[in-house]
Amino acid sequence: MKYLDEFRDAGLARRLIDRIRRTATRPWVLMEVCGGQTHGLLRHGLDEALAGVVELIHGPGCPVCVTPAEAIDFACRLSLRPNTVLASFGDMLRVPGGVGSLNDARSQGGSVRIVYSPLDAVELAAADSQRQIVFFAVGFETTLPATALAVLQAEARGLANFSVLQAHVRVLPAMEAIVDAPDNRVQGFLAAGHVCTITGYDDYRDLARRCRVPIAVAGFEPVDLLEGILECVTQLEQGRCDVSNRYERSVRREGNPAAQGHINRVFAIADRPWRGLGTVPRGGFEFRPDFHAFDARRRYPDPAPTLPVLDDGDCRSGDVLSGRIRPHECPSYGVACTPEMPLGAPMVSSEGACAAYYRYSTRRPPLACPLPR
Template structure:
């Protein structure tokens, strides 16, 4: 297929692998932030091919994995309300909240719909005036422009039966948080090409300056990834740390200005809970006050659980809008998804991996999502 096979050429890939081997003088530790890249690295066998020279730590860039369990619980509550439908991307439906998933809510009689675009959810609201449509808006900077556009469209149409349950997260603050953990071994980052398509890569300059860690904007196909890895290890070997763009066919330095403008109009940056990581300062978006009528947490405020107290949870954090343990470590004793998401362990180092936890009965979100690291290892690297 055009523009697919070209970036999967085995001969060119082999050349890049050889070049990486020639370049590194010692084992290097890189993190690819995005779950899409994790899957591609595993699916095409790149992680295995390079494992003796480059350790790839899989970052937290899987949006449904880091969506707080409490947000999923709240979405289920909404779905079970009469005359309320919850719409979201297919992936989101299978992820368990504190115990159950949106699919479970549907089997209990809740109304849950899969859409491929937030604008389809606006259409649903338009054609079902007696139903309130809540779109469960998850994702990174890549999806935020489309959910923002949905809000603007709904506002333009004067729709009163449409709202968003927002759990949008931002990549850079999470990278910041990771670098500040004492256990962090990451020497260089592969930044997610699609996020940078929207945001550009200017904002990484400060990061690189602060941590002296190279950041390479990288695509998703095998050749893109190998090329990004080569650039990153070359920087490490020559003692440089800069931001480089190796995904120029999609990414421009300043990003997509109109997408940024829409996001800025509808959302403001906010401290946000990441499942498995806790509250990350400036780690996400929330709807601006002037759009509060489209905020499901505002519209259905009475349904929300009362906030937990410090006595109930040792890591209680006042920033958490969901009102419960924000560290995410209380969810399951067995599941070590927090450590997987922060790259402290590989999925197979978790005792539950492949035994009590599998895609059929997941304990944690990384095993559910198509972009989750545990699911990727289960799918591509498990041996039976």
């Protein structure tokens, strides 16, 4: 398949692995920021192919994982309101909030609809003026333009029954928080290719320079990931710390100005709590005053606000999301916490690091011995 097979080319991937191994004179610690990249690395076994040369720490780039439990609980309560439909991406449904998941709310009679795009939620609102449609908007800058566009469309069409429960997050402040932490081990980043498709990567230069970390904008297929890793390792060996675009078929330096325009019209940057990480300064967004009418937080003053629920002691998802531990180092991993009975969001989401380990990794407890080669 075009644009896919060439980036999964086994021969090319093996040559890149060899080059990385030849280039590195010592082990380096890199973080891939995006959960999609984590899954790509584990699915294709690249973490093992590079063992001893590059240690990959898995980053916080799983939007479902960092959505606060409080927001999920609020979404559940909204879904249980009369004449209200909560529209959500499918990934969110199984994620436990502080009280329960949207699936739990659905089994209690909550009205939850899976949508594939925020614009589908706008269509739901247009088709049924008797019901309130609340779109549960999560994700990084990747999904944000579509949320902004949905709000603009709803405004243009005069849809008074459409609103947004907004929990979008920004990836750059989280990267800063990780390298600024006193126990940071990350020496280089693979930046999230699809976020950079929207935002561009000019803003990363400050981080690279200030914290002396090379940053390679990388894609999601094996060859993309290996190109990004090779770039970081090469820079580290040469003592450089630049931002380099290794995902050129999707990312331009300036990003996507049209998408940025939609975002900036509807949203402004704001401090935001991240699940597992706490409040990240400038880590998310808020509605601009012109669009307060579409803010579900304003439209539905929460009748039963809960205190922010912290992950309990048995789930170390915060440490996983910040790269302090890897999933299998959590005592609950695979024992008290599995995809069927998750304690934390990273075990649920298709982008979550714990789920990636559980699904692909040889480190699952049921494996008595390593996989044969």
